[in-house]
Amino acid sequence: MADQQLDFEARSQDVRRVTGRARILALSVFVSACGLGLPGTASAYGPGEGQGAQQPTGPSGAADGKGTISATAGAVVYDRSNNGSGQSAGPVTSTTTWSPPACYYAPKYTPAQLKAYLEPIWAASSTGDEWDAQQRDHYVNGHPYKDFNQDKTGKGYWWDFYVTPGREGDPAALDCTKPAFWVDSNTNPPADIPQAVTPKVLAELAYNEIRVPSTKVTLAPADTTKVNLPTWAWLDGAAFKPVSVTASVPVLGISATTTAEPVSLKIDPGTADAETYPASGVCRIRDGLIGEPYATGKADETPPCGVKYLRSSGDGSYPLKGTLTWKIHWTGSDGTGDELPDGTFGATQNVAVQEIQAINR
Incomplete structure (x- = not known):
């Protein structure tokens, strides 16, 4: 089982390196078209109940200058009510070589949403029959997940990668190579995922939104x-x-x-x-x-x-x-x-x- 999981993840990395940019674009279109809703759930990082995340209204990083609250990166919500505004306002440039993360992991799908996303891809054989079979085995046949974890609906989310807007063509945007993985409510993501969203990651994403x-x-x-x-x-x-x-992930209760x-x-x-x-x-x-x-x-x-x-x-x-x-x-x-x-x-x-x-x- 462990060998099979390692082989699946290694193959996932190969596929993402080859088709990463195309997949990034496909995911952006899919999320925008479907308006994926992430209903409230108990926070995985803190006490209390999370609120339903607002859905994407435009590309992240495009400050509207009106101080409104809007979601611009999937499950991440930005409150710009205290931001600079006006036509002459603009983003700051770091005085060092530092930049916000090019990609990160956060909740993206409910079980039904991941099913709705993957099954049409498999039906089209767009990634090859062998690879599709491995994915079905991974997410449907119980190695390790069964039927997209639909029996856990409302008890967690499928996490996947997001690309920081403006960094789509950056090679660093392809560093998030782990396939979509499940995280139960009130549980932290695996420790071996350094790009998992945290308050620090949110702070760095908010830096990108400063005007x-x-x-x-x-x-x-x-x-x-x-x-x-x-x-x-x-x-x-x-x-x-x-x-x-302020950047937040309402379904996790972090900001x-x-x-x-x-x-x-x-x-x-x-x-x-x-x-x-x-x-x-x-x-x-x-x-x-x-x-x-x-x-x-x-x-x-x-x-x-x-x-x-x-x-x-x-x-x-x-x-x-x-x-x-x-x-x-x-x-x-x-x-x-x-x-x-x-x-x-x-x-x-x-x-x-x-x-x-x-x-x-």
């Missing part, structure tokens, strides 16, 4: 400045508050909230013929403010955040870029939590610089 406001910098003078004139730079403090996304908080603004003047304030070009947040708005009477002061251009831009302009760094951390429903890599999001704006020898302010 932050545009970092277009307010300048004084605005749009057009002068050579050797300190130009003040700041951001609207009201727009730059912590944002967060994680990932929060991003702005910490600093980096000014890149767009030319080497410029000086920044401070010299590093990094403006730290102080008293909730990013930079300081210019006010009458400050003409002779050095701006705490800004730039001074040393050469005219001629008939063109310089592409000034402001990049905001966000500190990111998460907390899980099981009391776990930690930091995740910082994220950045930037915007570029054109600044014209005129040559004027004498300036009266």
